[in-house]
Amino acid sequence: MDCISHHLDPPILVFVVSTEISSYCKNTKHPPSRLKRKWYGAIEIIPSTKSLLCLKIHFLLFFFFFFYVLVLVLKGKIREVGEKILASNGKKVDFASALASCEDARGTLATPMNEEENKAILGIVKKYNQYAYLGIKEGEDSGQFKYLDGMPVNYTKWHQNEPNGKKTEKCVEMYTDGSWNDKKCNLHRLTICEF
Ligand SMILES: [Ca+2]
Numbered sequence: 460m461d462c463i464s465h466h467l468d469p470p471i472l473v474f475v476v477s478t479e480i481s482s483y484c485k486n487t488k489h490p491p492s493r494l495k496r497k498w499y500g501a502i503e504i505i506p507s508t509k510s511l512l513c514l515k516i517h518f519l520l521f522f523f524f525f526f527y528v529l530v531l532v533l534k535g536k537i538r539e540v541g542e543k544i545l546a547s548n549g550k551k552v553d554f555a556s557a558l559a560s561c562e563d564a565r566g567t568l569a570t571p572m573n574e575e576e577n578k579a580i581l582g583i584v585k586k587y588n589q590y591a592y593l594g595i596k597e598g599e600d601s602g603q604f605k606y607l608d609g610m611p612v613n614y615t616k617w618h619q620n621e622p623n624g625k626k627t628e629k630c631v632e633m634y635t636d637g638s639w640n641d642k643k644c645n646l647h648r649l650t651i652c653e654f
Pocket of ligand 1: 642
């Protein structure tokens with residue numbers, strides 16, 4: 460967790476921690492609840508301490524995460540578009556590091572698949588006033604840009620006269636007007652993840 464915390468902001472960290480705790484609680488076999496017969500003969504179920512602890516932690520994390528997401532939505536640092544959640548940690552790093560920090564948080568780099576998603580990503584780019592790497596790379600053939608899963612892009616928003624790198628600019632950045640430019644992968648650009 461420590462290495463992740465260097466890359467991530469609290470909301471993403473809380474999300475990761477809550478999923479970890481959730482899987483811990485699911486995978487841990489709780490001691491069976493005890494049955495206690497009271498003096499009047501009724502039976503009372505006493506939940507195990509671990510069950511109660513898991514319940515309390517879930518409850519607290521849920522509210523903390525909900526509150527934090529609400530604050531970030533209000534600040535414009537996290538956005539929902541369709542079924543995607545977009546978030547930035549505000550850090551400027553090279554393509555590989557940006558992708559790694561998104562994958563650490565079980566997401567990937569923001570990848571606009573249509574105009575609506577492009578606008579949502581642009582909202583974060585404008586918020587930080589920084590160009591951002593997108594989850595798109597040039598394939599083996601020059602000028603053939605693909606999603607990170609290898610599928611060819613079916614929506615593009617190239618800036619005028621772009622892409623112009625011809626295999627020397629294999630990554631793609633978003634400008635602060637929402638248009639795209641093919642660019643070298645070793646520059647420092649804003650990290651925006653999608654989940
Ligand atoms: Ca270019």
